[in-house]
Amino acid sequence: MKLYQVRKGQFVFYENELYKVYSINPLARKSVHMYRVKDMEQATGKADELTYHRPQHMDSFMFYGKRYTLREDREPEVDGFVLVTKPDPEPMSHYGLNEFEKVDQLEGKTVLTSRQNIIKRKEFIVMSDGMDEGARDISYQNPEIVTEDQLEADRRLERKLSREQEIQPNIGDIYLNLHDGSRSMVVAVVEDDVYLGHGEKFPIRELLNSDHWTLVYVNTDFVL
Template identity: 50%
Template structure:
């Protein structure tokens, strides 16, 4: 592939696995910088080592251990994710090809994202969690040469993502401080910081990993 055809944001296959280009350095020997989508492992290579891919409706991919199906026939949801495949940003917006963005709110023309971008419906595919029965999995270019170790790695990534999802604090969760016996509800989450009903603000990792805190109620559970 000619170097002039490679640009930031493109989905490409490298060593049979799906990657996304995040930078192109024309004067460098390994001119293309990218990351593997399933786990964000970074790679660099020459343009001729790549195979271009354009994501489409009903494609399924793994992002950081979580599998999604790309859909154009369903509406976005607040708190969900979109993949911007046909970017046409206004002067006030800052997004480009194949960016993953989280939906903050729904608006008439499309969505408003947590990165303060207004993205129109024609510009994105909705990332629906899970894999549809009719979906086309695109994590590998040629599934016939995928190794057992790669499949095991994928399973491990999915299991780790599920554990993190369960452990991650959510608004409405109730924790008990084992040092003083006080119970506190999560009332807000700002980036990696959690605001508790007691007025305390702690890091998410502190709630999950500290011996001082214990989860006693998870939002969505019927009982303590």
């Protein structure tokens, strides 16, 4: 289904690949700002270039280099991920449509996430590791036109991102903020703190939190 009105958080297909909308600028010619779910690569497009997809049970896709299957028939686990498909946040919670949330604690039928959000069971689908038997791969809108070279590139991407997630921040590395789509460069690392180009200071452990930040560029010319 083509989109003419776009909502933040929607899953869409753009140029045959799965993206998520993170911002809309109605004054721009290409008003829809997205990131590709498999690697967080950003793109901009127009609403009529997109095809809407509503995530559902047994959909499978790669999220930042790792394969998951959406399961309504499984219960969340600590340190696992859930996808918020029917957001109904409490007053002190901050999340929206199709947020990726990491489970920190289980509290009956609700979960407390690593971002301190309390999410009710009816609001999310569990993200099960791997591609389960009978799952539908939604990484591409039309798998028939995907070349073997693209599939091999996906396999290389998975290996590359797996290695990068183990890397400590270095000066010149660039991180993507998963909540507002902004990018920031590491300009200093002092003991257990990291300083970003726009002036913010964080503990290193917060920058390495995959729920908040994603490494999108590794500066191989400078190693601490």
